[in-house]
Amino acid sequence: MEGYVVVAGTLIAGIALVVAAWTARRLLAPSAPTPAKTTTYESGVDPLGDGWTQGQVRYLAYAYLYVIFAVDAVYLFPWALVLRTDLGVASLIEVAIFIGVVLVGLLHAARRGLLRWA
Template sequence: MSESYGVIAAIVVLGLLGLVGAFALNKALTITYPTADKLKTYESGVDPVGEGWAQVHIRYYLFAYLYVIFAVDAVYLFPWATIFAELGVATLIEMFVFLAFVAVGLLYAYRKGILSWT
């Protein structure tokens, strides 16, 4: 039993050594010439103007959360559907329970008016 832990420990150590080696090699081979223009804040091709603070409406975050919910739903639903015939009726019931939870969340968002953009 302890031999299998030794193999796992060796793999972890080799992986960490490879990671540290890759970072060290990157640092050793990189040539940088920092200038004032290179150190200036830059995003999406737009020069920064004014302060960096801007107020964002909460509606955008709610839509982001809804997207995450449905993306996670897709991550579980599509692989399940590809092997549905092999899994049986019990997993069908479990998937309908999962989809019911997602539907209740969508219904709640609709009733609260979150899905209306205006």
């Protein structure tokens, strides 16, 4: 039961620190809400008109390309370092499937025209 006492003490200390931080913020932070401070702020654009306007999300394509190029490097680099030892056929098949999925993503991006510089 000694292990549980340590866990309970840590939990109580954590909760006490959070409550102390909240209390200190409420007591020390200035509070002067004005209409300008309480309005919604989004990317420097004043909130005018209806909130249900339709907008295009063009950065999604760049996020998609980032996932294709960066995440595959994160997984392939450690695999290539471990390749110096004998990983076997199963590891080679798994990496081939992974590269195949990445290539499908690249082909999709190329088909949509996301890889053009102009």
